[in-house]
Amino acid sequence: MNLIDGMLARRTTNGPFRPDPVSHDHQHLLMRVAQAAPSHFNSQPWRFVLIEDPQTIAQVAALAGQSMTELIEAGVFFERYRRYFRFSEVEMQTRRDGIHIDHLPGPLRPFTRQVFSDAGLKLMRQLGVPKKLGEDNRKLVAGSPLLLAALLDRGEYRPGELSGFYSVFGLGAAVENVWNAVGELGMGIQFVSTPMEIPRHWQALGELLRVPDDLELMAVYRLGYLPQEQARPSIDWSSRHRKRLDQFVYRDTCAQPEQETAAP
Numbered sequence: 052m053n054l055i056d057g058m059l060a061r062r063t064t065n066g067p068f069r070p071d072p073v074s075h076d077h078q079h080l081l082m083r084v085a086q087a088a089p090s091h092f093n094s095q096p097w098r099f100v101l102i103e104d105p106q107t108i109a110q111v112a113a114l115a116g117q118s119m120t121e122l123i124e125a126g127v128f129f130e131r132y133r134r135y136f137r138f139s140e141v142e143m144q145t146r147r148d149g150i151h152i153d154h155l156p157g158p159l160r161p162f163t164r165q166v167f168s169d170a171g172l173k174l175m176r177q178l179g180v181p182k183k184l185g186e187d188n189r190k191l192v193a194g195s196p197l198l199l200a201a202l203l204d205r206g207e208y209r210p211g212e213l214s215g216f217y218s219v220f221g222l223g224a225a226v227e228n229v230w231n232a233v234g235e236l237g238m239g240i241q242f243v244s245t246p247m248e249i250p251r252h253w254q255a256l257g258e259l260l261r262v263p264d265d266l267e268l269m270a271v272y273r274l275g276y277l278p279q280e281q282a283r284p285s286i287d288w289s290s291r292h293r294k295r296l297d298q299f300v301y302r303d304t305c306a307q308p309e310q311e312t313a314a315p
């Protein structure tokens with residue numbers, strides 16, 4: 052696969068990985084592509100923890116599952132993120148961003164449009180959806196052979212200052228390099244973001260990884276080799292839809308949206 056094809060094919064892996072350990076050669080290759088990213092003044096503000104100890108993975112998985120259950124149970128998740136959810140093909144085709152909710156767990160399907168209402172939330176609680184989604188999430192993380200924690204040097208990561216912005220930008224570039232490279236190795240990657248939504252779980256995760264005072268834990272990912280068959284999860288949180296050129300690119304000034312030269 053050439054670089055551009057690989058980047059265009061990049062995607063989030065929502066399903067399980069094969070249980071096989073990720074070879075240390077592959078792990079180190081991913082770290083080398085990460086550090087090939089640009090950074091302000093070549094500061095290389097990123098740090099990474101490669102986690103393959105089964106006990107640590109199980110503890111991260113428990114935190115992720117618990118966080119997911121709490122977020123759904125309390126309605127926080129839907130409250131915080133409802134603006135990203137699309138409920139029809141027409142809405143999706145018009146906006147071409149966000150997540151298309153076209154794949155809810157069976158019992159919820161008749162209530163697709165109500166999942167964000169109080170009544171929908173009540174129904175989800177009655178059907179045990181928060182626990183089910185939490186357990187799905189826990190299993191996905193627990194079954195991953197490798198977790199990757201991304202951190203920033205707090206000497207650089209100073210929120211409110213330009214170096215804080217630059218260092219987040221650099222870390223994003225480093226992680227994107229990893230994200231692009233995994234496909235070439237027959238691997239997948241997924242953000243494990245639920246623990247960072249709940250401060251006490253995020254703190255517990257930092258303690259588990261023994262993050263020192265001079266580093267800031269920024270994100271956690273799960274990685275592994277992809278199985279042949281990939282089924283969609285109970286709720287598919289990822290989306291392949293992308294905006295048209297005239298929805299996100301301008302020519303010369305922001306007053307002139309860019310036009311397609313050929314059909315996308």
Ligand SMILES: Cc1cc2nc3c(=O)[nH]c(=O)nc-3n(C[C@H](O)[C@H](O)[C@H](O)COP(=O)(O)O)c2cc1C
Nearest residue numbers: 061062063064065241242243244245288289290291
């Ligand atoms: C900052 C950030 C946070 C994300 N959080 C999650 C997440 O918690 N769970 C998940 O499955 N995907 C997460 N994603 C992946 C997006 O959902 C995904 O990139 C988007 O839906 C497009 O799908 P694709 O990556 O397959 O192209 C995150 C991506 C970014 C950049």
